[in-house]
Amino acid sequence: MITRVLSILFFLTATIGVSAQSFIPEYPIVLRTDRSSYISGDNALFSLFLYDGLVTDSEPGSDIYVDLTDIRNHWITGTVAKVENGRASGMLEIPDNLVTAYYKLRAYTNYPNKDNYLCVSEIFVTNRFGNTSEAILRSHLLKVENETSSQIISIEKNEFRAKEKIDIAFDCPDSVSAMARIVGKKQWANELEPNFGKIEPFKQNEGFTALTPYDGILVAGTVTDSVSGAPIDNAIVLISLQDSIVRMMYDVTDSEGSFCVLLHNYYGEQEVFVSAFNRQMEPLRNTRITLRKQFKYTIATQSDLETVMPEIDSMELNKALIAKAFELQQFAPLGIENRPAALFDHFVVGEPRQSVLTDDFVELNDFREITREITPFIRLRKGNNGQPELRLVSDRGVVMVNPLLLVDGVPLTDLNQLIDKGSAVIKQVDTQNKPRYFGNISFGSGIVAVWTHKLDFWENCRVPGTYRFVVQGFQPPITESVPEPSKDRLPDLRQIIYWNPLVNTTEQKNVSTTLSDEAGEFVIEFFGIGRDGKIFKDFKQINVR
Amino acid sequence: MKHALKYILTVVCMALTIAAGAQGKASKKTAIQHITGEPFVYYYATVEGLPFYMGGWLMGSVTMKSGETYDDLQLRYDCYKDDLIYQNSLTNSVIIIDKNSIEQFTITHLLDGRVETFKPIVNKNLKEQNGHYFAIILEDSLSVIKKYEAKEEEYSNVNMSQKKTGVFVHKESRYTWDGNELNAVPRFRRMLLRQYPEHKEELRKFFFHNHIRMKNDNDVRLLYQEINRLVRK
Numbered sequence: 001m002i003t004r005v006l007s008i009l010f011f012l013t014a015t016i017g018v019s020a021q022s023f024i025p026e027y028p029i030v031l032r033t034d035r036s037s038y039i040s041g042d043n044a045l046f047s048l049f050l051y052d053g054l055v056t057d058s059e060p061g062s063d064i065y066v067d068l069t070d071i072r073n074h075w076i077t078g079t080v081a082k083v084e085n086g087r088a089s090g091m092l093e094i095p096d097n098l099v100t101a102y103y104k105l106r107a108y109t110n111y112p113n114k115d116n117y118l119c120v121s122e123i124f125v126t127n128r129f130g131n132t133s134e135a136i137l138r139s140h141l142l143k144v145e146n147e148t149s150s151q152i153i154s155i156e157k158n159e160f161r162a163k164e165k166i167d168i169a170f171d172c173p174d175s176v177s178a179m180a181r182i183v184g185k186k187q188w189a190n191e192l193e194p195n196f197g198k199i200e201p202f203k204q205n206e207g208f209t210a211l212t213p214y215d216g217i218l219v220a221g222t223v224t225d226s227v228s229g230a231p232i233d234n235a236i237v238l239i240s241l242q243d244s245i246v247r248m249m250y251d252v253t254d255s256e257g258s259f260c261v262l263l264h265n266y267y268g269e270q271e272v273f274v275s276a277f278n279r280q281m282e283p284l285r286n287t288r289i290t291l292r293k294q295f296k297y298t299i300a301t302q303s304d305l306e307t308v309m310p311e312i313d314s315m316e317l318n319k320a321l322i323a324k325a326f327e328l329q330q331f332a333p334l335g336i337e338n339r340p341a342a343l344f345d346h347f348v349v350g351e352p353r354q355s356v357l358t359d360d361f362v363e364l365n366d367f368r369e370i371t372r373e374i375t376p377f378i379r380l381r382k383g384n385n386g387q388p389e390l391r392l393v394s395d396r397g398v399v400m401v402n403p404l405l406l407v408d409g410v411p412l413t414d415l416n417q418l419i420d421k422g423s424a425v426i427k428q429v430d431t432q433n434k435p436r437y438f439g440n441i442s443f444g445s446g447i448v449a450v451w452t453h454k455l456d457f458w459e460n461c462r463v464p465g466t467y468r469f470v471v472q473g474f475q476p477p478i479t480e481s482v483p484e485p486s487k488d489r490l491p492d493l494r495q496i497i498y499w500n501p502l503v504n505t506t507e508q509k510n511v512s513t514t515l516s517d518e519a520g521e522f523v524i525e526f527f528g529i530g531r532d533g534k535i536f537k538d539f540k541q542i543n544v545r
Numbered sequence: 546m547k548h549a550l551k552y553i554l555t556v557v558c559m560a561l562t563i564a565a566g567a568q569g570k571a572s573k574k575t576a577i578q579h580i581t582g583e584p585f586v587y588y589y590a591t592v593e594g595l596p597f598y599m600g601g602w603l604m605g606s607v608t609m610k611s612g613e614t615y616d617d618l619q620l621r622y623d624c625y626k627d628d629l630i631y632q633n634s635l636t637n638s639v640i641i642i643d644k645n646s647i648e649q650f651t652i653t654h655l656l657d658g659r660v661e662t663f664k665p666i667v668n669k670n671l672k673e674q675n676g677h678y679f680a681i682i683l684e685d686s687l688s689v690i691k692k693y694e695a696k697e698e699e700y701s702n703v704n705m706s707q708k709k710t711g712v713f714v715h716k717e718s719r720y721t722w723d724g725n726e727l728n729a730v731p732r733f734r735r736m737l738l739r740q741y742p743e744h745k746e747e748l749r750k751f752f753f754h755n756h757i758r759m760k761n762d763n764d765v766r767l768l769y770q771e772i773n774r775l776v777r778k
Binding site: 435439440 | 581582633635638640645646
């Protein structure tokens with residue numbers, strides 16, 4: 001009896017031990033696109049399925065990266081999609097200047113301190129003006145086996161007229177992550193089976209992980225010596241935006257010189273300014289700041305490719321041409337609702353001791369005159385090295401040397417860039433003539449914040465040690481907009497008839513849409529993954545006359 | 546059999562430890578934070594007593610308007626200047642946190658572990674432009690809040706040997722707050738009953754059954770919970 005109990009317990013122990021380790025299925029990320037071939041300049045719509053637990057919505061950096069490379073892995077363009085409940089969707093603009101070829105569409109996670117996974121799909125892009133008679137390269141990918149795993153789709157009939165309304169019912173268990181589409185049969189039949197893989201984790205500053213999880217743009221990089229290339233430890237990295245209020249964050253570099261911050265709730269494209277300081281908040285001049293690439297630039301390869309003859313569908317070309325000519329947009333971006341206060345907006349300057357508007361005074365030719373005439377707490381003197389030096393006078397008359405100077409919200413480390421700017425450029429000067437604390441760093445000599453009329457100081461200003469980078473945030477979600485019947489008889493030649501990248505199988509059992517003007521064979525497809533990894537897929541062919 | 550049971554229990558405990566350890570590896574602690582403020586300057590050398598709530602440093606947490614929450618901070622609430630003071634042990638500095646950046650802060654009482662929540666409340670009747678910190682007794686459509694104050698009472702005869710010119714006298718007062726109006730909580734039952742003539746009988750019974758004392762925080766909380774319920778009815 002005891003032996004039996006013990007053996008059961010040993011079995012249970014082993015089971016607990018195994019379940020505690022993270023399990024990653026064979027296909028951790030599944031990328032589905034609306035079509036298999038595009039015209040350069042089109043939008044590739046995608047739907048992403050992420051294995052339950054691979055991506056946690058609340059974890060920082062839980063966006064998913066989707067990018068396009070050529071067949072030899074040269075990076076072309078990319079976008080970031082927001083993950084919600086293990087699903088993501090969006091679109092990638094295919095550049096107008098791509099030559100006719102096969103391209104790789106990749107989707108991957110980009111987690112700090114974790115294994116990352118990717119899914120690579122291949123799409124065919126045709127350039128309207130390119131030479132299409134030459135053979136082109138493609139990976140040894142198999143065509144997708146379009147088989148039905150279960151009876152999910154029900155439609156009343158299989159024969160339709162153009163522009164006819166079509167009602168589709170889905171008979172699928174609840175809580176299945178799914179997508180549905182109606183697409184041309186040729187497009188559907190030419191899809192290639194994607195590849196899956198694992199990406200090695202990248203190391204980053206530990207400081208980042210304990211931040212309150214929010215969506216945003218991950219800015220990570222390293223500070224190194226510009227001459228020796230050695231990493232700079234314990235440097236304070238200020239990350240700021242050019243704006244009408246101070247938006248600033250900081251991180252302290254580790255022994256490998258790396259830093260990492262999250263621009264909370266920022267999305268789309270943002271330009272950030274990054275500069276490094278020592279503990280006394282003196283600018284580190286001979287440094288090189290490099291930002292970790294958001295997208296993974298892979299090494300170009302030559303191997304494992306096959307030669308195929310292009311199959312170009314003239315109908316697809318015509319549809320793209322009409323969409324372009326009449327500026328037809330089948331998809332509209334959804335606004336991001338209830339954007340909470342961004343964590344990036346900090347009260348770094350506090351309540352200024354004095355705020356001076358230059359317009360209230362006579363015109364002053366340069367910053368020296370401004371400090372002399374209208375800002376009593378600020379003094380501009382020549383420093384020991386012959387360079388101009390900014391000084392602040394506290395309420396008690398204590399002179400503080402080299403306060404933090406912010407111009408349009410960005411730290412300026414070279415005063416010479418500001419000296420020739422008069423009241424025609426400078427709108428406002430705020431003075432904080434007390435030491436200020438910002439987390440674990442302090443601005444002991446106070447802060448001077450200068451604002452220009454046009455908030456464009458940094459457009460033409462280049463200061464050594466201040467780096468500017470453009471970083472990519474997640475894109476706003478999109479929604480399908482089926483064109484209204486137009487009075488001026490524009491042909492309705494949608495490039496995809498129906499596209500729903502995020503089907504809610506708990507609530508959405510029926511959908512209805514209208515067919516376009518195009519006649520031919522179409523396929524209604526349903527693809528879903530259950531929580532246990534079970535695939536639910538079904539398709540129905542329809543004819544449109 | 547006894548030995549076998551011990552063995553079984555050991556095995557189960559080991560298994561649970563392994564499972565817990567595998568899950569706990571992900572979280573890491575950090576010191577990076579974004580509290581902003583200015584240095585605290587010692588100002589009360591000539592006054593007897595301390596201007597701080599509960600005297601010394603207390604552990605607590607601060608939630609910023611931006612959403613970040615920082616726990617396990619050493620905090621002091623200055624009732625005289627209505628400032629929240631924080632000790633940053635990493636930089637060895639004492640900082641007055643910007644009031645306009647704070648959503649709320651909590652203080653944990655040393656004796657009973659009670660957690661008291663404070664929020665800055667802005668009202669036209671208050672002299673402070675950025676609002677005044679109030680302890681939250683009840684948060685509802687009609688909230689009950691408590692103001693801690695320290696006032697300096699000047700000595701008529703200055704004790705020259707100690708060079709003290711006065712003494713800090715601490716005072717607390719309760720208010721109701723509906724998001725706009727700040728009104729003092731009546732000190733007597735009859736004054737309160739006069740404010741709610743339509744619920745006079747229900748409140749009279751409530752006072753009788755619950756032995757409500759208007760000077761006790763818990764009693765006032767119960768009373769205003771009932772008032773909120775009656776008003777909503």
